[in-house]
Amino acid sequence: MKKIKSAPKKILWIEDERELIDVYKCTLKEAGNFSVEFMRLGQSAINRIKEIERGSAEKPDLIVLDILLPDISGDVVLEEIKKSPATKDIAVFVLTNYSGEHMQEKVRERLKTDRYLVKTEWGPNKLIPLLKKILK
C-alpha cells in the first residue's frame, strides 16, 4: 500500500554559510516531504516578501532566518516580515550563532518570533523534530 503523499511543506531558509546550507539541505532531504528554498542575502528575503505581497510568489509555511547576514541584519528582515500583512502570520524561526541578550529580547518580545535557536545547540538531529512539530 502506498502512502498518500500530502503536499510538501514549504520552508524559506535565509542562511549565508555554504556548508550549513549543505548540512540543512541534506537533513531536510532525509526528513522528506519538505520543499525548501535557501537565500543567502537579507535583501533577497525582503524582495521575496514584496513578491508574496503582490501575489507573484508563493507563501512559505515557515521561515528560518539567520541574524548575521552579508548584507543586512536578520532582525531587519524579520521586521519586514512582521510588517507585511501577507507574511506576518508565517511562523519564523531565528537560527543563528548570535546569542546577544539584547537581540534575543528584541526578536522574541517585539517581533514575536516562534523560536530563537542557537546553531551550536540545535544540530540537525535536534532541529528536524522541532520543524516537523511546527509544520504539522
Place this chain on the structure above:
Amino acid sequence: MCYNYSMDAQNILLIASAAINLGLWGLLFFRGRHKNTHLFFGFVAISAALWSGLTVGYRLPTDNILNWCRFVYAAAILVSLAFAYFSLMFPEAIKTNKFLLFLFSLPALAFIFLTISTNLVVADAFAADGSENKIIFGAWYVFYVLCFAGYFILSFVLLFINKRKLSGVARIRSEYILFGGFCVWIFAMLSNILLPLLDIFSLNWLGQVSGSLLIFLGTYAILIKRPMDSRTAAKKIIIYALYTVFVYGIFYFIIWLYIALFGGVYSSGAYLLGIITAPLFVMFFVWLNNKIKRITDRYLFPSLYSHQEAIAKLADELTNFIDLDKIVKSILKSIKETMQIEKAGILLVDRSSGVIKYEAPQTFGFNPDDLKFLMRGGFSTEYFSESSKVLIIDEIEPVDLEQNRELNQLSESMKLIGASLSIPMVIFGKLNGIIVLGEKVSGDPYTEEDINLLLTLSKQAAIAVYNAQLYREVQNFNKSLQQKIDQQTKEIKEAYEVEKQAHEELKKLDEAKNNFMLVTQHHLRTPLSVTRGYLDLLLKGVYGKIPKKVVEVLNIMEKSTRKEIDVVNDLLNVSPYQLGKAVIKIEDNISMIDILMKIVGDLKAEADKKNIYLKFEPSDDIPEILADKNQIKLALSNIVDNAIKYTKKGGVTVKISNEIFDTGEKELESVILIAVEDTGIGMSSEEQRAIFNKPFQRSKDIWKIDVVGKGIGLYISAQIIKAHRGKIWAESEGKNKGSAFFVQLPINKNSLKL
C-alpha cells in the same frame, strides 16, 4: 542825709553795671581761672566794676566828693591798663619779661598815684544842686587823657593786628572785644573826659555803664564755644531794634487813638476796638516779620545765607538724584556755595569687603588721598562713629590734645591738609561717611549757625548717600546675578555638550561592543555548528553505511565538539562582563529555594555519574527577594557545578539560611546566606582570594582531575552576585579538606534599587 533821695536811675544803672561786671568776672573765674584770657579779662571786669562802684559813692551825697572823684578817675585809668594788658595776653600771652611789663604799666601806675594824691589831674570837685557834681581839672589832666586814650588805642592796634593773623573763633572773639572796647572808649572819652572839659557833667556816668557792654561782649565771646558771627549778631540786633520801634510806635498810637476817640483806655468802646485791633496787630506783625527779614537780607546783609533756603535747596536737589556720584557732588557743591568754602571733600565708608575702607569720590581743593590719609588707623572711624559730632580744629581743648595722642594726630593731619572741620554722616547709628571742609574764603570762622546748618545738611546727605548706596548695591547685585546666571548657563551648556559627546561616544562604544560580540559569537560558533551538523548527518547514515570503527571515532568527535561548544559558550558568557556590558534584570518575589531546588535537580545526574551525593538543605524562613532569576540561577549553578567537578569522594551540600548582620549602622541588615560545601580537593588561602577575581583562574591541581577547566564560571558567578549587591567568598581548611562557597544576598529591597 537822705540816701533815698540820691538813689536815682543813674546810680541804679551804675550799681547794676558793677554787679554785672562782678558776676561776669565770677563766671570767667569759675570757668577757667588758669587760662590767660579768663584771668586778664577778669581784671578788666573787676576794674570796670570798681569804676562803676566808685562812681556810685561819688554821686551819693557825701562830705568828701573830691576824694571820691579822684578814686573814680584813678579807676578809669586802671580800666584802660587792664584792657591794654588783656590785649597783650589775647589770644596768647606775649613773650616778654616782667620788667618790660612793669615799664608798660608804669605810666598808668604813675597817673593813678598822681590822680589820687595830687591835684595835678583832679584839682577839685563839688556838688551842684539838681545836677551832676562838678569837677575842676588840674594842669596835667591833658596827659591823663593821653594816657587813658593811649592805652586804649594801643589795645585796639594790638587786637586789630592780632585779628588779621587769627582765624576761626579766635578771630570772632577779637572782633567782639574790639567792638566792646571801642564802645567803652568812645563813651568814656565823650561823657567822662571831653564833655566835662566843656563843663558838661550830666553824662559823667555813661562811660562806666557802657563798661558792662564790653565786659558782657567779651565774656560772651570768651566763654561761648562758637560765638555768633558778628554780622549775624548785628543783623539780629537791627531786626530786634526794628521790632521794638514798631511795637513801641503802635502802642502809643493806639493809646493816642483811644484817648482821642473814647477819652480813655478803660472804656467799653476801647475794649471792643481792642478785640478787633489785637488780631489785626498780630497778623500785621507776622507780615512785618517776614518783610523785615527779607529787607535786612536783601539790603543789609546780602551775603548772609538763609538756613531754610539752603536746606530746602539741597533737599530738593537730593530728591532728584539716585546716582551716588551726583548726590555727593550736589552735597559738596551746596555746602561750598552756601558757606563760601575754599576746600571741601567727602569720604564714603565702604563696608562691602567686611573691612571698613574709605573712598573719596568727590573733592574740591583737597587731594582725595589726603582725605583718606585722615582716616588711616582705626581711631578716626571710632571717634566719628562714637561722637557723631562735628570736629572743629579750633575748638579742640588743649587738654584733650595732650591726653589723647591719637586725637592730636588727627588734628595735626587735618591742619596739614588744610581741613578746618569734619562732619560725620551717621545713619542708623552707623558711620556712613565724613564731610571734610577747609576754611571759608573770607577766613571767617564757622559759627554756631554754620555748624547747625552743616549738621542738618549732613543728616540729609547721610540719608541720600545711604539710599544711593542701597540702590547701587541692588544694581550691582542684579548685575552680578545676571553674570552668575550667564556663567552657569554657559557651564550647563558646556556640561551638556560634554555629556552629549560622552553619551555619543558611549553609544558608539556600546555599538562597537555589540558588534564585537556579534562577530565573535559568529566566528567562534559557525565552524562548530558546521562540524556538529556534518557529524549528525554522518552518524545518522545520511552519507551511507559507516563501519563500526568509524562510528566510534565519529562519536568521540561529536563529544569533543560538544565540549568545545560548552567552552565557547562560557567564553561568550563572560565576555559581556569583561566588556562591562552585562546588566541584570531585577524581578520581584524571587524564591531562592525554588532556584536552588531546580539547580540541584538539574545537576543531580552529574553527581550521580560521579557517584557522589548532592544534598539541598532548605530552611523555612527564607523571604522572597529581588533578583534576576536567570542570572542568579546561572551564578549558583556555576558554583554547585564547580563543587561537583572538584569532588571525587563524598559529595556536595547546598544550604540556605536567613542571617542578621550588625553592620554597625542604625539598622541591622538581614541577608540570605547560601553555602555550597564540598568534600573535594580544597584550596589554599591564596586561591580562595583569587578564585573570583580572574576569569581564567583555576585550581592549581586541576590537572589531577578529569574535568574540563571551568575557571570562567566562578568569575561570572562573582560578577552576577556583585551586581545583586551581594557578596561571594570561599573558605577551605586547606588541601584535601574540602571547600565551602558562600553567597550572601540582601533582603532589604532598598539595597537593590538599581
